[in-house]
Amino acid sequence: MLIVRRLAILSVLTVVAGLVLAPNAASAARAARADQLPPGDQQLMVEFGGSAREYLVHVPTGTERGKRLPVVFNFHGGGSDAPTQKAYSQMDATADRHGFVVVYPQGVPPAPGQQSLRTWNAGKCCGPAKRTNADDVGFTFAVLDDLSRRTPVDKRRVYATGISNGGMMAYRLAADASKRVAAVASVAGQVEVTKFAPTRPVPVMEFHSVDDPRALYNGGLGLPFPGTNIQNEFDSVQEGIDRWVAYDGCRKKPQTAPIEQGRPGSGDEGETATRLTYAPCKQDAEVVLWKLTGSGHVWPGTPIDVSGTPRGAVLGESTKIVDANELMWEFFAKHPLPKS
Numbered sequence: 011m012l013i014v015r016r017l018a019i020l021s022v023l024t025v026v027a028g029l030v031l032a033p034n035a036a037s038a039a040r041a042a043r044a045d046q047l048p049p050g051d052q053q054l055m056v057e058f059g060g061s062a063r064e065y066l067v068h069v070p071t072g073t074e075r076g077k078r079l080p081v082v083f084n085f086h087g088g089g090s091d092a093p094t095q096k097a098y099s100q101m102d103a104t105a106d107r108h109g110f111v112v113v114y115p116q117g118v119p120p121a122p123g124q125q126s127l128r129t130w131n132a133g134k135c136c137g138p139a140k141r142t143n144a145d146d147v148g149f150t151f152a153v154l155d156d157l158s159r160r161t162p163v164d165k166r167r168v169y170a171t172g173i174s175n176g177g178m179m180a181y182r183l184a185a186d187a188s189k190r191v192a193a194v195a196s197v198a199g200q201v202e203v204t205k206f207a208p209t210r211p212v213p214v215m216e217f218h219s220v221d222d223p224r225a226l227y228n229g230g231l232g233l234p235f236p237g238t239n240i241q242n243e244f245d246s247v248q249e250g251i252d253r254w255v256a257y258d259g260c261r262k263k264p265q266t267a268p269i270e271q272g273r274p275g276s277g278d279e280g281e282t283a284t285r286l287t288y289a290p291c292k293q294d295a296e297v298v299l300w301k302l303t304g305s306g307h308v309w310p311g312t313p314i315d316v317s318g319t320p321r322g323a324v325l326g327e328s329t330k331i332v333d334a335n336e337l338m339w340e341f342f343a344k345h346p347l348p349k350s
Contacts, residue, residue, distance in 0.1 A: 045161075046073075046075060046076065046160075046161045046162060047067065047069045047160055047161040048069065049069050049070060049071045049072070049073055050068070050069060050071075051066065051067070051068050051069075051102075052066070052067045052068075052069070053066055054066070054067060054156070054157075054160070056152050056153055056156040057152075058148070058149050058152045059145065059148075059149070063115075063116060063149060063152075063153075064092070064115075064116045065092065065113055065114065065115040065116060065153050066092045066093065066096060066113070066114040066115075066116075067111060067112070067113055067114075067157065068096070068101075068102045068105055068111065068112040068114075069111055069161065070105045070106045070108075070109050070110060070111065071106045072106070072109070073109070076162060077162060078162040078163055078164040079109060079110055079111050079161075079162065079163055079164060080109075080110040080111065080163075080164050080167035080168070080169065080342070080343075081110065081111045081112075081113060081154065081157065081163050081164070081167070081168045081169070082101070082105070082110055082111070082112050082113070082169045082170070082171060082339075082342065083113050083115065083150060083153075083154075083168075083169070083170040083171070083172075083180070083183075084096075084099060084101055084112055084113065084114050084170075084171055084172060084176075085114075085115060085117070085130060085170070085171070085172030085173075085175075085176030085177070085179045085180060086114065086116075086117060086128070086172065086173070086176050087172070087173045087174035087175050087176050087199075088117070088127065088128070088129040088130070088135075088136040088137050088174060088175035088176075089127050089128065089129070089137075090128065090173075090176075091116060091117070091128055092114035092115060092116045093114075095114055095172075095173070095176070096112075096114045098173075098309060098312060098314060099173070099309050099312065099335065100309075100311075100312055100313060100314075100335065101335050103335075104335040104336060104339055108339050108343070110167075110339070111157070111161070111163065113153060113154075113157065115149070115150065115153055116128065117129050117130050117139060117146075117175075117176075118130070118131070118138055118139040118142070118144045118146065119138075129175055130144075130146050130172075130175050130176060130178070130179035130182075131143060131144040131145075131146045131179075131182075132146075132175060132178030132179045132181065132182045132199075132202050132203065133178070133182055133202045133203035133204040133205070134202040134203075134204055134242075134243075134245075135175055135178055135202045135242050135244075136175040136178070136242060137175075137240065146179060146182070147182065147183060147186050147187055150170075150183060150187075151187070151190060154168065154190075164346075165190070165347075166192065166346045166347040166349075167192055167342070167346045167347070168190060168191055168192055168347075169191065169192055169193050169194065169195070169338075169342045170183045170184070170191055170194045170195075171194065171195045171196065171197065171338055172196065172197065172199065173197045173198055173199060173309055174197075174198050174199045174224065174225055174307065175199060176197075176199060177195075177196030177197050177198060177199025177200075177216075178196065178199040178200065178201070178202045179199075180194040180195065180196050180199070181194060181196055181199070181200075181201045181202070181203060181214070181250070182202075182203050184208060184212045184214060185201075185203045185205065185206050185207060185208050186203075186205070186207070186208075188208035188209050188210050188212050189209055189210070189347075190347075191212070192213075192342070192345055192346050192347045193212065193213040193214065193215075193341065193342050193345040194212065194213075194214050194215070195214070195215040195216070195217070195334075195338035195341060195342070196214075196215070196216045196217070196218075197216075197217045197218075197309050197310070197334055198217065198218055198219070198222055198224070198225050198307045198308065198309075199218075199225055200216070200218065200225060200229075200244060200245055200246070200247045200249075200250045201245060201249070201250025201251075201253060201254070202244070202245060202250075206253060206257070208257060210293065210348070211257065211258040211259060211291055211292040211293045211295035212254070212258065212295060213258075213291075213295045213296050213297070213341065213344075213345040214254050214258075214297050214298070215297075215298040215299075215300070215337075215338055215341050216247065216250075216251065216298070216299050216300065217300040217302065217310055217332075217334050217337075218247045218299070218300070218301065218302065219301075219302035219303060219304070219305045219306060219307075219308075219326070219329075220301065220302070220303050221302075221303060221304055221305065221306060221326060222305075222306055222307045222326065223306055223307060223324075223325065223326050224306075224307040224325060224326075225244055225307060226244050226246075227246065227247050228246050228247075228248075229243075229244045229245050229246035229247075229249065230243065230244060231243050231244075232244055247299070251288075251297060251299050254297045255288045255291075255297050258288075258291040258292055258295045258296075258297060259291050259292035259295075260288040260289055260290070260291035260292075260295070260296065260297050261288060261289060261290060261291075262288070264286035264287055264288045264299070265286070265287045265288075265289065266284060266285075266286055267284065267285040267286075267287070269282050269283070269284045270282060270283040270284070270331050270332060271331070272304070272329070272331055277327075277328070277330070278304075278329055278330055278331050280304050281302065281303060281304030281305050281327070281329050281331055282302065282303045282304060282331070283300055283301070283302045283303075283310070283329070283331045283332045284300070284301045284302075285298065285299075285300055286298070286299040286300075286301060293348060294345075295345070296345075298341065300332060300334075300337070302329060302331070302332075304327060304329070305326060305327050305328065305329035305331075306325045306326010306327050306328075307325040307326055308325055308326060308327070308328045308329065309334055310329050310330070310331065310332050310333065310334040311329075311330055311332060311333030311334050311335060311336070312328065312330075313330075314328065
């Protein structure tokens with residue numbers, strides 16, 4: 011389901027992120043002329059569809075000059091925005107540890123006079139982007155092409171993730187542009203594509219709780235987006251996983267790892283996480299499902315504790331049993347695009 015925009019728990023983080031990410035015009039112009047972006051944060055623009063679209067970039071510290079780095083697209087949820095996703099997912103620290111670039115694109119804004127609701131056209135979901143049939147796949151690669159003109163990137167190691175509608179968008183890239191995206195990992199967002207036509211087996215990973223109150227694990231009509239009457243009909247998580255298992259030619263019965271459990275007395279008590287791996291698959295692909303219980307429509311591993319807050323009441327409980335950032339990067343690192 012759509013994730014709440016500028017939720018109270020993130021409002022301060024978003025303001026701070028905005029202050030850090032807003033370079034003046036002179037510094038932005040210098041970055042555009044540079045042959046390599048400096049380590050740290052950049053707020054950049056690209057022309058697409060007749061208008062300027064924004065995206066945020068984090069370049070890891072300690073970057074060797076001239077080295078082509080992997081890129082991870084991190085899509086915000088519906089109703090959220092790039093600074094909020096940057097602050098909430100906390101992926102920059104993972105990028106610094108492992109040496110990859112993180113891109114946080116801004117979703118399609120609403121029409122003038124409408125509710126401020128940025129979304130992605132993931133196929134059957136969501137909001138203004140779906141209604142206008144926005145070319146978000148085209149926008150994503152316009153961003154990648156613009157980024158590659160500014161700094162060296164490894165185009166065999168381009169990956170995508172996101173939460174909720176953003177995770178659904180990552181799946182759409184895997185289905186529509188499998189020759190350009192090496193692997194994807196969705197958080198709390200199932201497969202909602204209207205056309206499933208990848209041209210090669212794609213490694214995919216999903217983190218999803220059976221107790222997610224928004225993007226329902228078993229599918230069906232989700233709750234209205236807070237403050238609106240907007241609802242979405244979802245496919246089940248397992249249905250999407252099964253589509254990828256069949257297409258990737260994976261073994262149908264998954265390998266089930268030991269269950270991770272929350273420590274007694276901790277905020278994760280009573281929560282679980284189980285890794286289900288469908289492998290082997292064609293061309294060394296694999297399909298991985300992290301099936302969680304007790305947690306909600308959240309990013310696993312974030313240090314932001316939302317338990318008992320208004321956000322927790324809307325999205326369910328947070329969890330730190332597993333670290334989605336570390337697990338998905340470990341997964342991505344194993345799966346570059348095949349050599350042509």
